[in-house]
Amino acid sequence: MSNFSRVLNFALTDFARNKGVSIATIFVLVVTISLVSGLFFFRGFTNYLIFGLQDKMDITAYFKDEVTEEEILAVKDEITGLSADIKDVQYISKEKALEDFEEKHKDNDVYTKALQEVGANPFLPSLSIKTSGDPEQYEEISNILQSGQYSQLIDSVDFTQKKDTIEKVYEITKNVNLFGYILSAILIIIAVLVVYNTTKLAVDTSKDEIGTMKLVGASNWFIRGPFVVQGAIFGIIAFVICIILSTATVYLLSPKLGLIMPGFSLADYFISNLWVVILIQLGFGAGLGMLTSYFVVKKYLKN
Amino acid sequence: MIKFVNVTKIYEPDTTVLENISFEIKQGEFVSFVGKSGAGKTTLLRLLLGMEKPTTGEVFFQNTNIKDADDLTLQQIRRKIGGIYQDYKLLNTKTVYENVAYILAVEGKENFEIDREVPKVLEIIGLGDKMNNFPAELSGGEQQRLAIARALVNHPEVIVADEPTGNLDPYNTHEVITLLEKINKTGRTVILSTHDRDVINKLGKRVITIEDGRIIRDEENGKFII
Numbered sequence: 001m002s003n004f005s006r007v008l009n010f011a012l013t014d015f016a017r018n019k020g021v022s023i024a025t026i027f028v029l030v031v032t033i034s035l036v037s038g039l040f041f042f043r044g045f046t047n048y049l050i051f052g053l054q055d056k057m058d059i060t061a062y063f064k065d066e067v068t069e070e071e072i073l074a075v076k077d078e079i080t081g082l083s084a085d086i087k088d089v090q091y092i093s094k095e096k097a098l099e100d101f102e103e104k105h106k107d108n109d110v111y112t113k114a115l116q117e118v119g120a121n122p123f124l125p126s127l128s129i130k131t132s133g134d135p136e137q138y139e140e141i142s143n144i145l146q147s148g149q150y151s152q153l154i155d156s157v158d159f160t161q162k163k164d165t166i167e168k169v170y171e172i173t174k175n176v177n178l179f180g181y182i183l184s185a186i187l188i189i190i191a192v193l194v195v196y197n198t199t200k201l202a203v204d205t206s207k208d209e210i211g212t213m214k215l216v217g218a219s220n221w222f223i224r225g226p227f228v229v230q231g232a233i234f235g236i237i238a239f240v241i242c243i244i245l246s247t248a249t250v251y252l253l254s255p256k257l258g259l260i261m262p263g264f265s266l267a268d269y270f271i272s273n274l275w276v277v278i279l280i281q282l283g284f285g286a287g288l289g290m291l292t293s294y295f296v297v298k299k300y301l302k303n
Numbered sequence: 304m305i306k307f308v309n310v311t312k313i314y315e316p317d318t319t320v321l322e323n324i325s326f327e328i329k330q331g332e333f334v335s336f337v338g339k340s341g342a343g344k345t346t347l348l349r350l351l352l353g354m355e356k357p358t359t360g361e362v363f364f365q366n367t368n369i370k371d372a373d374d375l376t377l378q379q380i381r382r383k384i385g386g387i388y389q390d391y392k393l394l395n396t397k398t399v400y401e402n403v404a405y406i407l408a409v410e411g412k413e414n415f416e417i418d419r420e421v422p423k424v425l426e427i428i429g430l431g432d433k434m435n436n437f438p439a440e441l442s443g444g445e446q447q448r449l450a451i452a453r454a455l456v457n458h459p460e461v462i463v464a465d466e467p468t469g470n471l472d473p474y475n476t477h478e479v480i481t482l483l484e485k486i487n488k489t490g491r492t493v494i495l496s497t498h499d500r501d502v503i504n505k506l507g508k509r510v511i512t513i514e515d516g517r518i519i520r521d522e523e524n525g526k527f528i529i
Contacts, residue, residue, distance in 0.1 A: 003411065006408055014396060018396065206396065208395075209394050211392075212393070212394060213409075215354070215386060216382070216406055217377075217379065217380075217381035217382035217409055217410075218405075222408075
């Protein structure tokens, strides 16, 4: 029998004999992994909110009536290449602008009558520009468009009107992100400490035995191996429980969350990030279980 | 085989446990260390097993300086020394069978060898019918016999017994000492540490007396005189 299968055998036997400690450790791991998984879903949820908000923010550059479509499209290409932070530049022709206005206000007589009185299409062709949300970027683009080569083509840029809203949205998304990072860091530190201390409690019960094993000439690997394998067993069982719990939770919550947040599908988010979820749960369960066992036993091996 | 050369052990900050100890034990000898509790007997054995390092001086086991031995060498030395202790030092989560089998597993023995040797040793020691029991289910005498079985199973060259009869009644004490004598007759070195006067006086073997960390007497056919 190879030493590895012996180590595996010791680990499985100890696992079965110390049922109380094993169940307690798995329970703590399940709680911890669920916490971290919950955090992952929470981040997905907040990211969706942030992207949703940022997506609604843009600045519009209105071109003079006489500027041709070719000239506007040339400007569009140039602006798109200006910076990596520019996410999207959309061209809206005079006709499209009118069409959108009519569609938006089709039930409002006041707007329809006003348009009829004007007689002609009062809208100007425009470029709608979206960046990653930073007000400074919007301001910079606005300045570029209103000065130099573009100023002769452009009638106006609506940055000044939207400035307050852009700044507020940016501030909110920045704070939500910061809160997310801080919460993640705190919860991950708590999770690591909880797993470490739970493993330590499990290993502590064998502290004297580790000393005896050393005394009879067992190698460090032969002593440490069963604890590390047990850490992996605890983690894998906790992972299986957690992935089942996560799937069940997503299945039950997804339709309800879809009602509160139209367009957000928890199930789609879960499926598209399944490998990440598996990696997080296995990493926190088996990975952390093995690592902490390794270090806790190492400490006792030194004594 | 075993040599202590001017060994001093001081625990921080200034507790001197052993002071300038020198002696040599030849292969096949039966040597008893006697002295009051706290005289330094256990520290001496811990130095031999490499569990402690001397503050000054050298400890040799088969010409290997234990102070300079790396982990692997220490493990090999410990496998050559069977230990019997007052607190038994059993693996409490393993059965009687597994406690003994562990020693052979540590040496990398095959399963068929373990299955052959362990029941044999347990039968000799009188624990053949308790193989599946856990140490907590045994009496004090049985636990000490299990410790002896564990110390003997891999046929070590040296048996170190640190107060092996400290927790035993006179009947079990006699049994353990008789067993140690038998082991010694097979050519193995036995090192016994005790403060049991009767045991030493009946043995009639070499006795090294330690007092306050110093050797005050080293006699062949020695007696317990403190």
